[in-house]
Amino acid sequence: MKHYFLPLFCLMLGGASLQAQTNTNLLQPKVQEFQLTETSETLTLPESYNLVVTEGSCPHALEALKQIMPNKEGKSKFQVIVGKKGDKAVKKYAKKIPQKKEGYYLEVQKNRIVIAGADQRGTFYGVQTLGQMIRQGQMSICAIEDYPDIEFRGVVEGFYGTPWSHEARMRQLEFYGKNKMNTYIYGPKDDPYHSSPNWRKPYPEKEAAQIHELVEQAARNEVDFVWAIHPGKDIKWTNEDRDALIQKFEAMYQLGVRSFAVFFDDIWGEGTNPNKQAELLNYIDNEFIQKKHDVTPLVMCPTEYNKSWSNVKGGYLTTLGEKLNPSIHIMWTGDRVIACIDKPTLDWINPLIKRKAYIWWNFPVSDYVRDHLLLGPTYGNALDIKDDMSGFVSNPMERAEASKISLYSVADYTWNMESYDSISSWKNAIKDLLPQNCSYLELFASHSSDLGPNGHGFRRDESTDLQPTLKAMKQGEQKALESVLAECKNLETACDILLADTENPYLIEEIRPWLKQGKLLGEYGQSVLLMIKAIQQKDDAFMTHYNRARSLQAQMYELDMTENQNPYQPGVKVGSLVLLPSLNEMFTKAITEYNTKNNTNLDAKAEYNPYTLTSDVPQLKIQPVRARHQDVNVSPSNEVIKWPANASLQIASDQPVRMQQLYLDLGTKDIASSFRLETSADGQNWTAVPLNQAADNTEITGAINSAAGQSYIRLVNASGKELQVYFKKFTLRLQK
Template identity: 55%
Template sequence: MKRKLLLSGIMGCLSLGMLSAQEFHLQPTPQVYEASQDSIALPLTYALSADQKLEDSPALLLLEKLLPGKAEKVAFRISIGTKGDKAVKKYARRIPANPEGYYLKIDKDEIIIAGTDERGTYYGVQTLAQLLTLPKLPLAEITDYPDVPYRGVVEGFYGTPWSHEARLSQLEFYGRNKMNVYLYGPKDDPYHSTPNWRKPYPEREAAQLKELVDKAAENGVIFYWAIHPGQDIKWNDEDRQNLLNKFERMYELGVRGFAVFFDDISGEGTKADKQAELLNYLDDHFVKVKGDVEPLIMCPTEYNRSWSNVAGGYLTTLGEKLNPGIQIMWTGNRVIATIDRESMDFINPLIKRKAYIWWNFPVSDYVRDHLLMGPVYGNGLDIADQMEGFVSNPMEHAEASKIALYSVADYAWNLADYDSDASWKRAIRSLMPLHASSLETFAVHNSDLGVNGHGFRRDESVALQPALQALLSAYKENGTIDENAFSQVETECRKIVEAADCLMASQENMALITEIEPWLMQFKLVGQYGESVLRMLQSLKASDAEAFDAAYAHAKALQMLMYKIDTSYNQNPYQPGVKSGSKELLPTFNALFVSAVTRYNNKYKTQLDTRAAYMPYTMSSNVPQLASLSVSHKGKGGSVAAVNEVIRWQPGGEFVLSIDGLRTLKSLSVDLGIADMAASFRLETTVDGRNWESVPLQPVNGKTRFNGQVSGRKVQKIRLISISAQEQQVYFKRFMFEEE
């Protein structure tokens, strides 16, 4: 029978400092744990029993780092080895048959760590490392192994790649959490993708990659290096040799895992038969020849169900023609989606193998103004035997991503026992044990993505939702205050302000605080804004106009400060700004603000501004991938969120941006990512919403971008419409304009 390891005690003092009594749980949750009530003191010295072939292995190096007191003729013994080793021979029947499994036994005078293979032995030591943080070691037996063969991370997002230091920290994190794969494939690495994938890395970058490869090996992680050649690849011998040459250079750096990505491309590179032919060649003439290289991985062009044309045969072509050892990645029913049995039952028969899941969470390259700090939930708990791998695509914020990655490791190791909320709370404690309560307060209100083109949303402010809804419903309906709900919201606003201050002042995890500081600043303002709005409600109820005016003035000031944060920090060219509490907190506070000011104006015959948030621009589109994009406003300008994936723009499909009044434009710039697209689209404007006029388009340097000749033109709506008789596969990299 499976049992979760759940021990109460004091967390140790190795690197965390003394903490209060709290739940202790092995990470990831082990498959089988059996323990008595007895425990032993941590051994100061021990005799080591290990075969010589384990010397300098990651497992033995970690053990000796954890317990340096190795000695001879000591009663307490630690026996460590892999199946077949003399040191653990008598425990052979207890070692699980599953790859990367281990058997760990803590007895009164002995510790046994026996792995199915070398990585399994390493994981046994990692489990012991966690138990060593307890004041005493429990007498226990653990039989453990992963459900999913390959578990880890794909650094495959658009935007600022992780720093070298962040990657080194990540690899250590993967080792501790028993993740065995890191796929290096940042979209903005020029030597990974177009235009420089054919060229070798410069000396400095190559040295850093070598250091990453070595760090991965130290932590039991397979370092996969991915290449993204599809946008400009030529299906000829020259480019085939270019790929082999690049692989060979990476092999010389120590890389033993290789991947080829054909995602988010258009044109010739999307042909399934050509992809299969090339990949089989690489598999036959490189992977199999080397002998010590992991299975080749490919990311297909049709990497999710919504983009798949089954009748067209792309996926079936890969399934039939690709060598059976090549692994195929898959994101699910959509680009961003949770994975369940129905989605696995769709893809596996088509590709004739178990899919290798590329899970696009907590990646935020399409919602860069948000942080995704909430629980990992929604994936099936009954699909362990359906997946070859499960890797998470993270945020460009490496340290903040660890909250989700911790739970991804927990999920992929043991699906049946996975508890998303409990795992999330443990993840938070692992990052900031001394400020876990403050970080949890921040994370619970910074979980959702906001409106986005993929339609993927997450729960946010879950525990507070009933109080928010009750407070707003009662006040909007008849102006009454639900006192119980009011008290809960008031208490939470105070917690928000305190948590933001505590985190911004903390020195506990500076890498994390540096990443999230703009959101912490915004978060504090949201809490203060909520407090001011609540004071407005109280003042109006008490007919205290002076107090209402003061609270109103403060709320308006906080609205302006939130706007300044949003337009001053994180000004990336795609989804600029800083959003916090955007799903539940701010909408509720704004609605209460509007209702309170409206009631005040009616009662006192005043004309206070009722606007809580000003956005002069809205957009709509009948192109599905554009329909939910967000619009940003800053000063005299506006922009629409960019899209990373290929847009399938149907004939007659249109994108319309509406303005709240007649404005005069100064400039307008559009980038569809493909050269010579101006002839397939028409840009139009209208002053009345009925009569449209064409706007001449001017290509910029003959590239993919073009400007509309709009200077001095009065507009109320702007429309970009496809005039081609064929579907156009383009990108949506820029739609920016400025008023006079």
């Protein structure tokens, strides 16, 4: 046994007696059991301590301990005892250690602190809890028994769009360790060496070095770095491809990777064959995973990864359930691609796959609503399903730092499910992310929670606390109007302060366009409500407020047209579910009343969408449609679209427009002849438009050049059979 002498710094208080008890609501994740002494005493911390540890044990825990208690030689009777089950240092406390993986026992007494883990990772988590207690500036005399509800907890970087930067991933892994998440699945869709066309090839030297660095960072933070491969788009089920996959895994193993996954999601064709998938995965499991004695169980994502896409009679899921080795985990997103998880969901899937589902939760991922930030509370998953799943990982936004608001709560939920409270966890997450300006970030986030209309139909509540006041304001209550006016002023102030914040520059840079839009929204709300007050008070300032409101509408539109111009859902939306629509309603109401009283003809229209989409393709019927300058765009989809025979997608305009050309990308070569494009002035009589597709290209064009105005355009599957395609682009170009 080796002894080290280190000082103990009690932040802000030095060695003074601590007056308040530990706030257990701020321990993250919420601990399972916390017991105070009968006298509820607090600890007077000495300036140094004697570290008691079995030499060579729990190196990552000890490194973390040194971060919160910086090194300095000294002698003290006060002991800090650290170890894992089986260590001589903690033998006396063996019976108090929870009999669960990654559990720990933490004891704070007048003369000692004990951290005893069920294993090395449990000890590391005990140190993280101690660090949180110290940072509170208070230490109760207490005992904690703690352990996770879910075995595998963390994040899958599996979104479409710009992958996280190397630096962002390094920060993420540190964040996971502090919040007791043990899993990071590396599977960015736009990494060419993870998927087609280069999954068979080794990483170039620079990228390989970065992955090795990530693996080391993960290990320091007791996180399993799970490297995933996505071979299904062009896999040939040959011995050559099988061996290429094993060789790729071996190359990743040499980089330090000790956890692996295979994804068969979002593909079609031969790669979806469940018998071939099971045969390949079992081979990998038998010949690689099991033979490497330091590798965690294999994880796979199936092609039918949610209930709405599952053909039970077709036997895909039952084939996996029956044929896959029992140790292989099967991922599942729920009843739909984007869905919350509950008991009926798991009761449906688990019997089919003959194991507990490994949940891939598609939140706060925003790759299908990229003009929105998802910063609201993390809620909707059942609190009684801890025994029905093997793992739970969250798919985040491409904005890594902003995703931490939800990921903090995912860590909270998966550790202690029954005690999870979404609102308190959300508030704590914001405080953790931006301590000094947390109140301003919370205000902004409360109006940046919903996803807007989207093809998955998944929505989140927004502006929750303000909703009753907005309702009362629209009913004419003056006090409510003043409250909303104050909220708009506060929103403007919050965005101004956050735009200049330097505490977390990574966060501010990610959300800067939305902060600009939030500031404009706050100013717009003030102008609209001052218009109403001017009418009430017969104030000549009405036109000033009206002109400013119109100017702010134009500025918000311009920001939406110039910032965050990604090719999928470009633009910047804030308060789009509740606050902005309510203000627009009040704007129209004010103008209507003013016109009536003053016999004027001011334009009362705030905003509208002149285009509507209808479709009998289930996956497309609620896709958003947006007009931008000369272009009318239908939002793309990231998933495989099953387009029934004779089914169509139709766009209708509220007035005739002169159409010029359709730009279409269904992600498939030689598919144009299977579809029919038509336009109509009345929705009854249709004119066919030829579709053109170059050889070896997925892009399709249709030259319309209508001399007369048309009000309808539709795309019909004329092949006579169901087609599987992507929906990467649908842009209707109008004539000037």
